[in-house]
Amino acid sequence: MGFVLKDMKREHVLAALAYGFFLAVTSVTLWGGYLRFLPGPENPDFLVLEYFARSAALPVSLAVSGVVAFRHPKARRWRSPVLSWALFLAGALLAALRHSGLVLPEWSLVAAGACFGWGSGLMFGALQEVVAAQKVFTAGIVVFAAAGISALLFFAVEALPTSVAPWASLFALAPAAVLLARAAWKCAPKVHPLFDTVPEQRRDRCREAARELWRPLLCVAFSAFIVGIVRVESLSGGGSIDQTNESNMIGLFAASIALLATWRLLYERVTLMRLYQILFPLTATAFLLLPLLDGTFHQMVRSLVFLVFSVTSSLMVVSCARTARNQSLAPVFVYGFFAGMVYASSLVGSVVGLLVGAGRGVGLAELSVVALVAVYVLSVAMVMPHKGRAARSQAGAGEGRSVASAGSAGDVVSAGCAVVAERYGLSRREAEVLGLLARGRDVPYVAEELVISKSTVRTHVKSIFAKTGVHSRQELIDLVESIEA
Known part of the structure; x- marks a missing residue:
């Protein structure tokens, strides 16, 4: 402590x-x-x-x-x-x-x-x-x-x-x-955007x-x-x-x-x-x-x-x-x-x-039923969304690897990430991590979003840094933003 x-x-x-x-x-x-x-x-x-x-x-x-x-x-x-x-x-x-x-x-x-x-x-x-x-x-x-x-x-x-x-x-x-x-x-x-800008x-x-x-x-x-x-x-x-x-x-x-x-x-x-x-x-x-x-x-x-x-x-x-x-x-x-x-x-x-x-x-019987129903609902809720979430992330990464698709959708960040992933030979998982980092997400968020551990996220981040030649997240974001899709 x-x-x-x-x-x-x-x-x-x-x-x-x-x-x-x-x-x-x-x-x-x-x-x-x-x-x-x-x-x-x-x-x-x-x-x-x-x-x-x-x-x-x-x-x-x-x-x-x-x-x-x-x-x-x-x-x-x-x-x-x-x-x-x-x-x-x-x-x-x-x-x-x-x-x-x-x-x-x-x-x-x-x-x-x-x-x-x-x-x-x-x-x-x-x-x-x-x-x-x-x-x-x-x-x-x-x-x-x-x-x-x-x-x-x-x-x-x-x-x-x-x-x-x-x-x-x-x-x-x-x-x-x-x-x-x-x-x-x-x-x-x-310095955080939430104090300076209103998201569109x-x-x-x-x-x-x-x-x-x-x-x-x-x-x-x-x-x-x-x-x-x-x-x-x-x-x-x-x-x-x-x-x-x-x-x-x-x-x-x-x-x-x-x-x-x-x-x-x-x-x-x-x-x-x-x-x-x-x-x-x-x-x-x-x-x-x-x-x-x-x-x-x-x-x-x-x-x-x-x-x-x-x-x-x-x-x-x-x-x-x-x-x-x-x-x-x-x-x-x-x-x-x-x-x-x-x-x-x-x-x-x-x-x-x-x-x-x-x-x-x-009384007790009614409260017990409420508790048991709540346990069941929470148990299902805690487990089921993970798979759908991971599937959405993988689907989003698959779409992001196509520059034309990302460009047609008007998502400049996705397009830039797709170019960086292709140019520097990033793996599929590294591309997913890159996409989230480029949007300002932190390590705990990336770990929970992709259903992996934080140490695994850090391993992917180090690999991305090594492949792209950057030394910080800000440099990585700058690299993505500098690419014209």
Whole structure:
């Protein structure tokens, strides 16, 4: 882990701190920890409404942010961290007024939850831009380090007196997160095309992004679905919000340590999709065990649920950042779509959990059927697309070897790659790797696209360099662009 952290530069540290401080804030605000500081018993119906207003505002905010970023990728004021903080303060003001004993309408609690949810969505989008500006390997370090920082900050705030903790989060951690996010954005690299240009064929790039992310989306969304069931137990189980948040942060801290310790090895030898495949059975197992156990064992399974979700949601940030870079799409658009679907799944899980708690015909048998169907669907989804994907890649490479075909299609890059492959005697697989490298794809993407290991990709890259006489990817791209088909 030390070898990974020592590579961090100033901008990486700022990004990790900004993300970590904000995640710590959400543990007390977005996930409802502030409710325990309100005086007297609250109306259970309005507590449920507040929870769903907060849980629904987050995915809606992410989706709206994504749509606006797609249409206006260079406009940033509307998703400024300052605006996010203003929404947090509005929610905090409503909560503070209720805490003071001032008589307010019951809907004020619902409005506070909506402010926290919407503000969190805007801030997540702003931070995703900072993460996507980094290289994929560095983005992973930033996100995983942020998870550990947030857990430590959470337990530090929890150690404060009960009357101080929520306000320390809102008036100390939140502004610190805003200031750090602004500083991290100023230091973030601005050389990637996604910060300078608007792709002309954005819809085609969106389809490519969807092909990259739909299987990870299924996996993370199912984890979020289970988390939604667990969280709604905080309301139906007599207000165990403290225990739920602690389980969440313990899982987040454990995920941070595990990912930082193994990230270099995972990045070099395992594709992100393979990680989702490994983690999904743990999610399904926890789902099946959750209704069967109680007491200490139930708490252990809850911690496992949050651990798996913490890992998959951290990987989700890295996956979205990589896809945004590969497709030259606005990071807020990619993350807004992906994360919006994930947190909407969490909302659906909460609805199911509420029905289970109310005894409305949904029980262990029904949940077991859902889990088994999900396992079957995910298993098929994880395996089947690989072959089709490889076939499309081979077909595309076969067509790319014909300069006339590529030229007639108007694809200058494909035409240039075909000429380079023929002129320098590249093999079929080397031609496929060349085609992806010329479009700015990184090694993990090439490995996953062609269904080969990263070390094999690097071997092909070295062979391509040797045959063409270049010494870097940029020289290779220049060589392709210099050829007139």
